[in-house]
Amino acid sequence: MHFRRLMATALVATGGLWAASAHSEETVLWWDFLGGGDGVRMKQMISDFNAAHAGTIKIDATTLEWGTPFYTKVQTSAAVGEAPDVMTYHASRIPLALTQGVLDEITADDWSAMGLSQTDFAEATWDAVTSDGKQYAVPLDTHPIVLYYNRDLLKKAGVLGDDGKPTGLGSGEEFTAMLQALKDAGVQFPLGSVTASGDFMFRTIYSFMCQQGGELMTGDEFLAGDNADKLTNTLELLQQWTNDGLQSKYTDYPATVALFTSGEAAMMINGVWEVPTMTDLAGQGKLFDWGAVELPVVFDKPCTYADSHSFAIPKNRGKEMSAEKRAAVLEVISWMEKNSQFWATAGHIPAYGPVTESAEYKAMEPNATYSTLTANMIFDPKSPLAGIAGPIFDVMSTYYVPTLNGEMDPAEAVEGIKEELNAL
Template sequence: MLHTLRKLALVSGAITALATGAYAQQTVVWWDFLAGGDGVRMKALIDAFNQEHQGEIQIEGTTLEWGTPFYTKLQTSSAIGEGPDIATYHLSRIPLAVDSGTLSEITDEDLAGAGISDADFTQAAVDAAKVDGTRYAVPFDQHGLILFYNKDMLEEAGMLDENGLPTGLDGMENFEAALAQFTADGKYGLSMPTGDRYRAVYSFFGQQGGTMFDEAAGGFFPTDEDLAKLTTATETMKRWVDNGWTPAQIESPAALALFTSGQAAFFIMGNWEIPTFTDLHAKGELFEWGAVELPTLFDEKAAWSDSHAFVIPANAGKEADPEKRAAVMQVIAWMDQNSLDWAGAGHIPAFNAVRESEEFQTMKPQSDYAGFADTAVFDPRTILAGPAAPLGDAWSNFINPATTGEIEPADAAAQMRDDLNSQL
């Protein structure tokens, strides 16, 4: 499948080149924010693309510092026409980027010219790539909150099926019973960094069908019912802390070590930790482990999610170049068609043909939690959302402390709502 997709990408690129008369090699200037294992994998993809497209299209890649520095530099560079031809972006930040005029619209014609369409991607990511129906990004993956588990501990407790997957975890009563069962003799049912608990709270809020933001209805948590759902989600995590099922205060490295040392049965964290566990297990330094979708504790499946995506900066005042744009779209299409390699980092390919391929289905544990791509809860469509943005500060200032008893959950929910609405 992967080789077939690559051949299709090459053929598509050749056809586009002939149709546009683009015989001269195009250089596509690329910026990303990908470090560590993600950076290594992306560089390998860029190298593979350049090798396959010699004499046609070449990517000139640069990696910048993640977070505020990257987004600020892209915004200011685009405003003066000095931005790259293509950049990576988080879909959760698209509304802010559009509000600041940083991004160029990506039309249906742009996609069609590269041989792709919205139908090729997960619906959740497609929706998150648009603002008021206008597309400003093409999804590359979905990454989100999942449940890691110690197979040895669960097997001993009789909680694994014939495929090595956990059983009996859905429903609040069942999951809390499991947490209680594994909390004994200095061990915990669950490990999760204190600073990341807001992602679980937001997932549980989504499982209750809560609305976080509705501009027409008054902004953040527009109804008393929505505020009550946030309170309930926060109280859930606080209850786990109060019962001693998970440590009250624990930083990321310690939370990771608590799980990898066999001192916790479960670990709730993003799928980006997959390479860590894979590498430890390969070296013989980790027990048998797995990962699945977050259990459904309330009414419906939902898990916090975001997406790495590709955007085209607006580059104010820079003359449009149809041949360059066609080359950029070929880069985007090829990257999505070859995203099986990217899935090695734990991410779920947003491109349906890759996610549904035989190769991906045999990729474990990625295919065991891939279902969350269809039930993902993205940040709300507001300029305050996304990494290194005010929404993240509000989660850290109000909700995370509420899980440890520093603020009452109901007070924290109300303060978060008022703080965010004051910034609109």
Template sequence: MKFIKALLLGSAVALTAVPAFAQQEITWWDFFSGGDGVRMKALIKAFNDEHPDIKINGTTLEWGVPFYTKVRTAASVGEAPDVMTYHLSRVPLAVSENILSPITDQDLKDAGLRKSDFFEAPMAAATENGKLYAVPLDIHAIVLYYNADLLKGSPYIDSNGKLTGISTMKDFEAALAWAKDHGVKTPVTYETGAPAGIWRVFYTLLSQEGGTFIENGQVLPGDNTAKAVKAVQIMSDWREKGWAPEQADYESSVALYTSGKAAFQLNGVWEVPTYKDLVNKDKLGFKWGAIEIPPWMGKSATWADSHAFAIPNQGDKTISGEKRAAVMKAIGWIEKHAIQWADAGHIPAYKPVTEGDAYKKLEPNATYAPLVKTAAFDPKSVITGVASPTYDAALNLLAPAVQGYMTPEDAVEQMKSELQGMLK
């Protein structure tokens, strides 16, 4: 009898130890390092703590070509994650390769989201052939950083230390000339020796001219070629006049700014937390700010992309049922808590966050947030986007022209020829 009682008691204890639910485990891949990585890991932990019925198991992989190569391979053999981060500029190629599972209306309902909750530009970039393939997390663009101390005494800083008087390219180049004449080593710094920095500045200038990089299957058709040449010529002139660095890698281009040797920097919003951290540690010896890039070439436009959440296919299948609903619940939760992601400098794509009071108090983010209306995403094409043939062309052709090793005309013509061949 004692044995039976003990057995019954043990069974009762065992039953109470079993959860009343089946925990859904989500396999998650992202490419976030540095400050982005810290913030995303914090969001994942907060979600897991708040949702005992769902557990995100996150893995961070190397950004760029390594990440997208691994995703392509994993999806083809049915070993992809349940959810992953993705650049919207890569969506057309991914769809052509059948890597992404469409996000349905039911998916959005499970996430507690609506299409109208998001800004128009990233939603358009996430949509292919009328279907939504990703949920945008942010809009990240290049902005114009400035060193208010180096510009003190110029017509370009007001009494509050804010940038002023720079609306056109003529204004900006006058400011660069003023800085050079007043002993500034590098009036404007950006990544001149790598594809991403070259492409972002080039595409911004081209877009501000009203230029189109790809239209109706043609690379730089009609007068877009001349507009592209003009953009490259401007970038080359900056280097020729000693205003921009020669073949600077990313780290060097940032160091020129943080060390107080550059009056301006053209770089992504993702560096905002870097400068905030340096200020907090008393390691940034100047007053700084960041604004949306002015319409130098006549039109307001700035290169932009978005980090987004996507569900990969598993061979010829995709996740469904409770697992898929859990994935969407996680996506929805992170979108609604994206003010923490905004702290990384990004502009949340989820309008209720970006239009909320907390974001409006976040600087300099709130200052450059209007660029959501003028964000110039890469053309929708299988040859554009992060780690694409277009990036290769920027490194192999546009960069040499910027550095004076070939003419802008030759660089643009060769780029047209190479990329056009890949579209046929």
């Protein structure tokens, strides 16, 4: 109920956007791709929005299949003027969307009407929805990967600090030594990683590349200069962990979560979206003492891969949105942003700065602990080939799985990746 009260309070501050122009109830057609805990929370927010705007605005929401099916549906629907009025969109998919002509610009007047501005968002998050100086979405969150850990096992192995965090987060040598200490203490899997999915491991690998100052794409070239060496360094380290029995081998996503929640893995690299899983199990008395922190610095500097769930307005071909409808859409987005404290219970870091700077958010754990990583984020390269379920993921996944599991030489893998990516 605490979060519901917060949402009601925020409504007082945001409700004026629509009131001045409302004449009759506007129905806003909404599409999202949110399942699991995300879906449960967004459905609650939509319900609360509709209750607060009864008689003026009603969200008519539809949830579609995540990934390629969602984006294909958006593309085909916009082409014939049948797309929704507002939709969720991954920031990483915006470059491709712009080549397809499916996104409407969020103009300066729109930002003003919503009561939002660039200063409300982290620099990397704002940049992720910007192209040629124009914005094409409103970031709702950042959802990075983090390091989950079992305090009980770490304490037993002598690698839990007085601050309740793992001790080996400062360098590759320290982190590897911590993994070894856990193994020596009898932990079956010091680190659980989704090593059977190259798509998922892209997040960890790209983070560690960035920790070396590396980038995947320079201009139109992939792995230019010494970036291939930085990718090789990353794969060598991760392969070493696997070969030394410090990291789970050929583990798919559900198995990785199961290894951690069962106590067989002392730590796990996974998305913040698994926070509700841990919170729910702990609330039922079925989980150990756990925490989550920013990724360890295994190379030169902190850096973590992230994407952003954002709100976008489709460019419906041959269908002009009325001023009243656009005002309603902007009220929907504004309200969701300013009430995103509740969205944070899904583990995500709200993109709207005043929420993360609030006392209520700073009391949320583990969110407040890992929110520091927003200063060290890296998003996908700005390319139509990048983004969730994009061609870059497909190419790299082919090489990552055998390499991470000790069956392919890292340098050989990088050579193949570079050749195939540049052929795209």
